[in-house]
Amino acid sequence: MQDIDGISTAAPTLLGSLLAPTTLAGLQLGSRLVMAPMTRGRSPGGVPTPEVAAYYRRRAEHRIGLIITEGVLVGHPSAGHETAVPRMTAGPAESGWRLVTDEVHAAGGRIAAQLWHVGSARECTDGIAAWTPSGVPHGTHAMTLADLDTVVTVYAEAARSAVRAGFDAVEIHAAHGYLLDEFLWSRTNRRTDGFGGSAAGRAAFPTEIIRAVRAQLPAGMPLIVRFSQFKERDYAARIAGSAAELAVILEAFAAAGADVLHASQRRFADPAFPGSSRNLAGWARHITGLPSITVGSVGLTRAFLSSGALRGLLDRLDAGEFDLVALGRVLLGNPAWATLAAAGRLDEIHDYQKSDEERYV
Secondary structure (H helix, E strand, O other): OOEEOOEEOOOOOOOHHHHOOEEEOOEEEOOOEEEOOOOOOOOHHHOOOHHHHHHHHHHHOOOOOEEEEEEEEOOOHHHOOOOOOOEOOOOHHHHHHHHHHHHHHHOOOEEEEEEEOOHHHOOOOOOOOOEEOOOOOOOOEEOOHHHHHHHHHHHHHHHHHHHHOOOOEEEEEEEEOOHHHHHHOOOOOOOOOOOOOOHHHHOHHHHHHHHHHHHHOOOOOOEEEEEEEEEOOEOOOOOOOOHHHHHHHHHHHHHHOOOEEEEEOOOOOOOOOOOOOOOHHHHHHHHHOOOEEEEOOOOOOHHHHOOHHHHHHHHHHHOOOOOEEEEOOHHHHOOOHHHHHHOOOHHHOOOOOHHHHHOOO
16 A cells, blocks of 8 residues: 555554545545634635645645535625635636645645535624524524525535536535524524424525535535534534434435535534434434534544544444544644554644644644
8 A cells, every 4th residue: 555654554553444545425535534624714805825725735645535625605795704714706716726626636635615604603894784594693684585596596606616626525514503504593593484494494495505506516526514503602502402303404405415414513422312322423324324524522632542532433433423534623733633643643743722723834
């Protein structure tokens, strides 16, 4: 097998099967490790720069099988207000993303674009109110049926841009209290039409987005959907109170064209529902049969690598509870995390610290 930084890919390592090559919905990956999406805000005017391309390439060079970009705003003024957050639109932004995908591919990596609309998280700094399912929280704009059509259209346009920019996959961000998740959550979705009420109604609009994006992707290009129970400001929130209710939502996603489910948790080891040790990604795979990605506090400290936590993660992966494992904040300050961990060079890895979010290494 090929050597990577002097480490044989055939030799057993501390990371075990995490470093095994795999196929995700037809896409060949060099490992089962994923870089989770993390907002960086380094794209002036929404356009990724060569610095952004180099940032992503560094992770691809160090055994991350699939990189998922930071959230990329779809092309509508309601999608977000921050000017340094990248966009996925035709023109300069699309060209900037081509730089990124070229660099990742040159390093042997694969990369997915995460399409994003922030919903109520948009600050009204330019006279444009945040768009939300039903005007919750107060002061936001309750979307009309015409607004729903507008957002479906811009997601489809963003998907076309992602294809032209050379991405290997697309992820739809439907988690953490942003727009699509606000439709899924009964606390923020008070609609009385076909896009609210029951779990099936709450899932209807995200499902339309999935269907529209799927229609723009070539056959064989994976479509990932990221979802969560918790919100950025409410860790106890739930879109589904039971596995049966979750099944209504996820089965709709699968029927609309989702190929992979990315289940975001604060801590991957936490059971999703009482009565089972299965985590959220495990339930996603169990319900739909689709491959799933787990994420949540993996590897944040060096102690994780020398504790039972890593063994527990590997056992669950090897048992087929989920298919891939995403790393988030630890990769901000440790782009070579996987290479170093595989070699047992733990003293060269530093624990995640909040100041890593201000760095760009």
